[in-house]
Amino acid sequence: MANxxxxxxxxxxxxxxxxxxxVAGAVTAAELGLAVALLDAAERPGGQxxxxxxxxxxxxxxxxxxxxxxxxxxxxxxxxxxxLRHLAxxxxxxxxxxxxxxxxxxxAVTGADGGGPLVRIRARAVLLATGAYERQLPFPGWALPGxxxxxxxxxxxxxxxxxxxxxxxxxGVRSRAGARVVVAGSGPLLLAVATTLAAAGARVPAVVExxxxxxxxxxxxxxxxxxxxxxxxxxxxxxxxRHGVRLRTRSAVTEVHGADRxxxxxxxxxxxxxxxxxxxxxxxxCDALAVGHGLVPxxxxxxxxxxxxxxxxxxxxxxxxDTHQRTSVxxxxxxxxxxxxxxxQLACVEGELAGLAIAARLRGRPAPTAIRxxxxxxRRRDRMRAFADVMARTHAPGPGWSxxxxxxxxxxxxxxxxxxxxxxxxxxxxxxxARTVKLLTRAGMGWCQGRMCGPAVACLxxxxxxxxxxxxxxxxxxxxxxxxxxxxxxxxxxxxxxxTG
Amino acid sequence: MAHDRNPARLVGxxxxxxxxxxxxxRPVPALPGQSLAAALWAAGILAWRTTRVGGRPRGAFCGxxxxxxxxxxxxxxxxxxxxxxxxxxxxxxxxxEGNGHGELAV
Numbered sequence: 001m002a003n004x005x006x007x008x009x010x011x012x013x014x015x016x017x018x019x020x021x022x023v024a025g026a027v028t029a030a031e032l033g034l035a036v037a038l039l040d041a042a043e044r045p046g047g048q049x050x051x052x053x054x055x056x057x058x059x060x061x062x063x064x065x066x067x068x069x070x071x072x073x074x075x076x077x078x079x080x081x082x083x084l085r086h087l088a089x090x091x092x093x094x095x096x097x098x099x100x101x102x103x104x105x106x107x108a109v110t111g112a113d114g115g116g117p118l119v120r121i122r123a124r125a126v127l128l129a130t131g132a133y134e135r136q137l138p139f140p141g142w143a144l145p146g147x148x149x150x151x152x153x154x155x156x157x158x159x160x161x162x163x164x165x166x167x168x169x170x171x172g173v174r175s176r177a178g179a180r181v182v183v184a185g186s187g188p189l190l191l192a193v194a195t196t197l198a199a200a201g202a203r204v205p206a207v208v209e210x211x212x213x214x215x216x217x218x219x220x221x222x223x224x225x226x227x228x229x230x231x232x233x234x235x236x237x238x239x240x241x242r243h244g245v246r247l248r249t250r251s252a253v254t255e256v257h258g259a260d261r262x263x264x265x266x267x268x269x270x271x272x273x274x275x276x277x278x279x280x281x282x283x284x285x286c287d288a289l290a291v292g293h294g295l296v297p298x299x300x301x302x303x304x305x306x307x308x309x310x311x312x313x314x315x316x317x318x319x320x321x322d323t324h325q326r327t328s329v330x331x332x333x334x335x336x337x338x339x340x341x342x343x344x345q346l347a348c349v350e351g352e353l354a355g356l357a358i359a360a361r362l363r364g365r366p367a368p369t370a371i372r373x374x375x376x377x378x379r380r381r382d383r384m385r386a387f388a389d390v391m392a393r394t395h396a397p398g399p400g401w402s403x404x405x406x407x408x409x410x411x412x413x414x415x416x417x418x419x420x421x422x423x424x425x426x427x428x429x430x431x432x433x434a435r436t437v438k439l440l441t442r443a444g445m446g447w448c449q450g451r452m453c454g455p456a457v458a459c460l461x462x463x464x465x466x467x468x469x470x471x472x473x474x475x476x477x478x479x480x481x482x483x484x485x486x487x488x489x490x491x492x493x494x495x496x497x498x499x500t501g
Numbered sequence: 502m503a504h505d506r507n508p509a510r511l512v513g514x515x516x517x518x519x520x521x522x523x524x525x526x527r528p529v530p531a532l533p534g535q536s537l538a539a540a541l542w543a544a545g546i547l548a549w550r551t552t553r554v555g556g557r558p559r560g561a562f563c564g565x566x567x568x569x570x571x572x573x574x575x576x577x578x579x580x581x582x583x584x585x586x587x588x589x590x591x592x593x594x595x596x597x598e599g600n601g602h603g604e605l606a607v
Contacts, residue, residue, distance in 0.1 A: 041566070048565060053512060054534025054587075060513030113566075113585045133567050145547035145560045152564030156584070160539025161508035161532075164561075167545025178506065201506035260558050261547050288547075413562070413570060416554040447569030452562075 014123035019047020021336025021347035022129030028355025030082035102331040132295035132337035141256025150292035165287035184208035187294040191236035198243035215394025274398030300479035314396035325354035342388035414446020520590040531588035538583040550597040
């Protein structure tokens, strides 16, 4: 049949996601002799962290946009030498088991925007390395053009060599005065984003961090075990100082001004619970605002498979993993941000650990060198996970953030549902959770399926003061958009019992 | 003060020759390897659709294909995520009104 998925040979392992965790896991397993397929939506490996310009842009110094580029160069070399099957441009939309522990049918659509032909591969084991995406908290004016995700601004800069704002010249075109980009939200990503934007020519009037950095000082043990993180933070701070960027902690952008694009923002001081301090607002003129409140694990495929989750200290859901990176579903492993946001170095360590564990499982006994290697990796992982917990706790959204929403603020960008309508659903119609709010208001029912508004809607629905951010329901039947025609043309419905091709 | 830093200079880019796409009929330069959203940003264009309910302008937000704010009509096809679709010579991008299927009157 014309539209039925193209078949691939059966692999030992399917790795989903070609970021640091996925590539590390895939090459480790392949080097130990497994037949590995690595599927990723992007054209090039690296994930969001090692996102880099297309070769046609001829970047002689891609490392200028990156921290620790050497690690990726090494991974990429091993990937090329490993002989594993790298399926780039493959958007995996579901994974289905043929039996209780697999084999697994991994279904993907292809093409830049997922509009291409279907592919289905089969594998004895699955490694989920699907990463994370940015958590967004709404505020008045955040839907105005020129307001972009902090990670989004960095992604567009890393891959397309562009800045948001007033037009940033292409090669050979006279450069204009650099766009003024305020960077705001919470989390360590903000410092990296501001540094990169400034190095690339943006003028960054301020970095606005809703927390402060005292949380790190309260956990000196975790900090001392990660001296590299301190050095990284110091380097960012030095770079910001060099570029004349002001860091404002305990502050937030509480309003964006402009008619059809950003012209200025209001920055307000926050109290300990992130409530804006009345009368503290200061206006900063700018062309763009890059904003994000940390990252949340991307768990669509894992939740559809039934993998157990845990709460992270910043209120997100992450996969509950054992010491071998196993999920609660036999035959499914996970690594990197899916197990809790912790950064690229941790992702590499966990990817390698998962690769070793999967090879040991599928091939019988592990080699003695692999046992020693795994022991050392586990120690590094545990240190980094402890630091990640401190980071999450330090930057966890405070319960007072919703005070900066007015009733007209759009919470759900896709369905244009305002905070007023969400509050009405809660106060007048008795909604107590995000799902009920969704049914009453359509918040989270649009194109992005709640990826942007989920945490905010869940928080507004919970209405329990002082509890911070409740986890939002990430369960979605399909992980990426799939045209109905594609589903209709499948030769058998996906579900338990399917996946045998 | 002359402002001579830019992203291309930062990475020492030597791209292939620029080509032209159009946005609402106006020529916009693009570089090989750039997404449509990147080419539009480089030209200072931040919005290329209007929302279904309020008719408000929107452009790229998440930059990685998650938020669907950057939907555009590309070569007559509505609802393409401009941050994921590579720019090709002669592409026509037009501002997408609402759901992009206004002509169906549904």
